[in-house]
Amino acid sequence: MTSDILKYTWQFILLCLFQVLIFNNLNLGGFLNPFPYIYLILILPISIGRIPILFIGFSLGLVVDVFSNTGGIHAAATTLVAFYRPLYLKAQAPREGYESMALPHLKTFGFAWFIPYAVLIVVLHHSVLFYLEIFRFVEFFHTLLKVILSSALTLFFIFLAEFLFVSNKRR
Amino acid sequence: MKNILLFIYRNHVFFVFVILEIACFSLIANNNTFHRASVLSSSNQFIGRMYDLNNEVKEYFKLRMINNQLAVENAALRSMLYESKYFSSKSITSITDSVSNQHYTYVPAKVINNTTDRRSNYLTIDRGILQGVQPEMAVISSEGIVGIVKDVSKNFATVISVLHKSSSISSKVADTEYIGSLVWEGGDPTVAQLKDIPNHVQLAEGMLIKTSGFSAMFPSGLNIGTIRSFEIKPGDNFYSIEVKLLTDMNSVSMVYVVNNLMRIEQIELESQTEISDK
Numbered sequence: 317m318t319s320d321i322l323k324y325t326w327q328f329i330l331l332c333l334f335q336v337l338i339f340n341n342l343n344l345g346g347f348l349n350p351f352p353y354i355y356l357i358l359i360l361p362i363s364i365g366r367i368p369i370l371f372i373g374f375s376l377g378l379v380v381d382v383f384s385n386t387g388g389i390h391a392a393a394t395t396l397v398a399f400y401r402p403l404y405l406k407a408q409a410p411r412e413g414y415e416s417m418a419l420p421h422l423k424t425f426g427f428a429w430f431i432p433y434a435v436l437i438v439v440l441h442h443s444v445l446f447y448l449e450i451f452r453f454v455e456f457f458h459t460l461l462k463v464i465l466s467s468a469l470t471l472f473f474i475f476l477a478e479f480l481f482v483s484n485k486r487r
Numbered sequence: 488m489k490n491i492l493l494f495i496y497r498n499h500v501f502f503v504f505v506i507l508e509i510a511c512f513s514l515i516a517n518n519n520t521f522h523r524a525s526v527l528s529s530s531n532q533f534i535g536r537m538y539d540l541n542n543e544v545k546e547y548f549k550l551r552m553i554n555n556q557l558a559v560e561n562a563a564l565r566s567m568l569y570e571s572k573y574f575s576s577k578s579i580t581s582i583t584d585s586v587s588n589q590h591y592t593y594v595p596a597k598v599i600n601n602t603t604d605r606r607s608n609y610l611t612i613d614r615g616i617l618q619g620v621q622p623e624m625a626v627i628s629s630e631g632i633v634g635i636v637k638d639v640s641k642n643f644a645t646v647i648s649v650l651h652k653s654s655s656i657s658s659k660v661a662d663t664e665y666i667g668s669l670v671w672e673g674g675d676p677t678v679a680q681l682k683d684i685p686n687h688v689q690l691a692e693g694m695l696i697k698t699s700g701f702s703a704m705f706p707s708g709l710n711i712g713t714i715r716s717f718e719i720k721p722g723d724n725f726y727s728i729e730v731k732l733l734t735d736m737n738s739v740s741m742v743y744v745v746n747n748l749m750r751i752e753q754i755e756l757e758s759q760t761e762i763s764d765k
Contacts, residue, residue, distance in 0.1 A: 366500040371507075374510075387514050387517065391507075391510075392512060
């Protein structure tokens with residue numbers, strides 16, 4: 317349990333650093349702003365409580381906000397995602413329930429389960445983020461294109477991480 | 488009360504979520520002036536509209552005062568303009584020549600007031616006694632004649648325009664040496680009438696009219712205008728000639744006051760002759 321906390325704290329810091337130092341500085345033509353730090357919300361244990369995940373999401377977004385000078389838009393988006401994730405997992409739960417220590421990884425649950433899960437979370441997060449950033453509906457379709465393209469890139473990085481860093485062994 | 492607490496406890500995740508989101512949005516609103524403006528404008532729209540209405544009514548009653556303030560400010564700004572400055576230096580151009588004596592000197596002046604729509608029109612120029620302007624001096628522009636100085640003060644002078652009912656300028660049809668007098672019968676400020684040209688003179692439209700130099704005011708040979716039309720009225724020995732003035736009296740701004748250095752001598756001699764004739 318303590319080692320888990322250490323592990324996720326380390327991932328928290330690592331993802332924030334990657335986001336702030338590398339991905340925020342990617343300049344890919346204005347439409348591509350990937351936010352792979354949201355990966356942390358995806359991979360938290362299924363058994364985590366709803367209140368802890370809310371606070372983790374809030375603080376994750378807040379850290380990114382502080383370093384990107386964006387006020388609270390990342391925190392708003394991550395908090396919403398952190399609120400939504402348990403609802404989704406509950407709705408998608410297998411009949412016999414999740415294994416007690418199950419982790420929501422690609423290799424644990426397979427493509428058919430992981431792809432809709434990741435896409436839904438990432439697109440929800442990016443939509444909230446970009447529409448809050450614009451804060452008006454005048455550039456609705458412009459922003460929508462931004463959401464779609466950036467989500468695709470974020471998902472690419474998430475799948476890359478899933479293939480590279482997640483070991484095959486089940487926990 | 489118990490039920491409320493129970494309700495909150497059952498939905499405590501949602502309430503925590505809402506509180507966190509509120510925190511996020513307050514951060515957003517505090518961070519970004521654009522967001523702040525948007526949030527404030529939508530939440531305070533009603534109050535803002537009330538303020539607007541109140542202000543509109545108040546402003547209406549203040550219009551007279553505001554007008555006065557603006558007029559005063561305009562006047563202050565206008566007085567700072569280059570055009571408002573009065574240059575008191577005596578900028579008189581004169582040429583000293585040992586062979587030919589100076590006959591005319593010129594004082595450059597600026598028209599500061601002008602009318603053309605009356606029967607008797609006057610101009611005001613910004614040169615007066617201190618700059619060597621005297622009554623009955625001629626005023627010309629670079630294109631043609633303008634008028635004759637009437638009254639002078641220290642720094643200003645009024646000019647009887649060519650467009651004046653008593654203006655009569657001795658002029659001649661160029662190349663013919665026939666003398667007439669140029670008058671203005673009112674109406675079109677671009678056209679004057681030339682009288683006393685005998686009907687045997689060959690005229691053509693476009694012929695140049697110049698000053699004769701007989702008047703002791705205007706030097707001879709200054710351009711006045713061109714013949715626009717001419718006719719001989721039945722039983723008349725003289726032409727009725729319409730002259731298109733070269734000086735646009737509506738827009739004239741820079742003029743020269745002509746100082747005839749021998750004018751007094753000429754006038755004295757002429758008056759002596761007239762007296763001895765009687």
